[in-house]
Amino acid sequence: MAFQVNREGDVVVIDVDGQLIVGNRQELKQTILDQVESGERKFLVDFTHTGYIDSSGLGVLVSLSKKIREQGGELRLSTLNEDLRTLFELTKLDTLFRIADSREEGLKGF
């Protein structure tokens, strides 16, 4: 499991490789909070290489999104497979996040 952090213009892009679950959610949270602390405000979390997410992983995305919005920024999500989309739909979190079909689409108009 790893989080790859890259930059696309003024957007910080985080790739989630593997699972985003209770055992590693704090690592993602700290990675993004460190970026917020250093002044970053635009974030795209890409799930191209993600297996599954549990409720803790969803929870950390919710809390990060709220924190970033409070700082005047935005957290977007991209490239969720059908299983992951199902999770967001079941929990109605698809109403809370802007979810792009691809990384490129997610970066548009940021």
Next chain:
Amino acid sequence: MDRELVFELPNDLQCIEEAVEFVVGRCATCEETGRKLRFNFRVSFTEALANAMIYGNGRDPSKRVRVEVALRGSALKARVIDQGHGFDRATVPDPTAPENIECPGGRGIFLMRKLMDEVYFNERGNAVTLILRLPETEPIRREASA
């Protein structure tokens, strides 16, 4: 082929991913690995183990979590038992309600109920049983099932 697995885990969240993959791997050798096993079971079993460790055992590293898995025909049954005092399920709010949508927690039991065919707790509330019926010939490729 029927199969049973019984094991205990230390109360350590870092053990969850490996335990989930172990069970999925053992069950996948007996039945067609489909979406329900790969996704529904993985997420739900992760939730059950996390709830047991965090809420049931209160993150106490001296406690353990017992797991009993039985695959009989196409029915997969997993029971997760913690050493806690249980909880009142009536107090768990709906995480999809507008007032709860931005809460970071509270989606675990909801997801288990949505993703598994059956979920039930013992009276004390320290053991949850997950039941998933795996289609006998569920295709692995999603587009093949469309």
